[in-house]
Amino acid sequence: MTPPNHTSPETRAVQALQEIDAATGAVVPGIQPASTFARDADYLPRGGYVYSRDTSPTVEHAERIIASLEDGAAALLFGSGLAACTALFETVPAGKRIAAPRVMYHGAQDWLVRLRDERGIGVDWFDAADISTIEQAVRPGETALLWLETPVNPNWDVIDIAAAARIGHAAGALVAVDGTCASPVTTQALALGADLVFHSATKYLNGHSDLTAGVLVTKVEDERWRELSWLRKHMGGVLGAFEAWLLIRGLRTLYLRFERASASALAIARHLEGHSKIARVLYPGLESHPQHDVARRQMSRGFGGMLSILVAGGAEEAKRIASSTRLFLPATSLGGVESLIEHRKAVEGPHSIVPDNLIRISVGIEAVEDLVADLDQALAQ
Ligand SMILES: Cc1ncc(COP(=O)(O)O)c(C=O)c1O
Secondary structure (H helix, E strand, O other): OOOOOOOHHHHHHOOOHHHOOOOOOOOOOOOOOOOOOOOOOOOEEEOOOOOOOOOOHHHHHHHHHHHHOOOOOOOEOOOOOOHHHHHHHHOOOOEEEEEOOOOOOHHHHHHHHHHHHOOEEEEEEEOOOOOHHHHHHHOOOOOEEEEEEEEOOOOOOOOOOOHHHHOOOOOOEEEEEEEEEEHHHHHOOOOOOOOEEEEEEEOOOOOOOOOEEEEEEEEEOHHHHHHHHHHHHHOEEEHHHHHHHHHHHOOOHHHHHHHHHHHHHHHHHHHHOOOOOEEEEOOOOOOOOOOOHHEEEEEOOOOEEEEEOOOOEEEEEHHHHHHOOOEEEEEOOOOOOOEEEEEEHHHHHOOOOOOEEEEEEOOOOOOOOOHHHHHHHHOOO
16 A cells, blocks of 8 residues: 555654555564575565665665655665765765855865865865855866755855755755754755755654664655665665664654644743853754744744854853753754754864854754753853
8 A cells, every 4th residue: 555645744754654464464574684685486586675784675665755745756875874974975076076054064174175185076065154155165067066064064054955955056056954953854855946855864764863874865766876775785874673663653653743742942042041051052953043044944844953152151161051950951963852062062073163152952852841951051150
């Protein structure tokens, strides 16, 4: 059974595309953990599967759900978000260039620096808050990949995907979006003009902080997509069946979780804005956010659960606050049901250009009044 095309994405997510076991009537999707699959007398695979490093049924089921939520042609799941990013970066030939935000998820940026320093790939940084700098960074005929991240980690600048995609395409570049912190709930990057959308499925897609996974979704199944599939197989980057099954389970509540986290994050951002110990609150849902208009257009169902605060008292005070909460756990990651807090510069290391008074907050789905009270007591200490 597959759900009718007109169903809403959350219905398709909740029902896992209705791909359940017809023989037993189980309402929960099954798991197929086999690493290898039998062949027939002609040595052809009996059921279309050969070996699970290539692909396997439960992984494909999770991929079909995510491709459907993004309205994409196909998806590829990897063992972590970075495994998916690096497979895509690997498709850029030596001598070509990549344009990317100057502030972005630092792990992916470390790879770009490595490609620049050791692989002969040019990298041009732009300011995510200023679309004209994308125009300058993208070089016609030379830029092979325009890498966007929105909202961008950890200052939550919002990039206008449609405008950036027009610039990238005019220069002949592939346009890919790291949509981890927006999730398909609120931003449809492919519909806005991107060729590929990426998510660290470790975050909102799974939402329970109990697996690592990454996914690429494509608008069209072209030559590059086949190369990505080949790379995943030969780099051995595929997600395991158990994790794919857990991910399917997490996806069933994605829309509920994301909308709750967004509503709580907006309430917390509004509560903290103007607090005497806080210099600035960075959150796309605030009217004071410099790209709030773009965010309103591009984030149709909430501004997400991620926000940052710049502490008035500087780095030491920021570290003190980030370790004084009782409900927000001091841990790296985001998009889970439990709220997390971290002093970002301490996590990214001394080379990071993130301000040292920045605290990053991932708002979970606990009672918002408890979260507000916890931040208030940490700030008051
Ligand atoms: C925006 C963003 N992109 C990519 C990644 C990398 O994903 P993973 O940790 O699943 O490898 C992360 C992880 O924190 C992230 O926040």
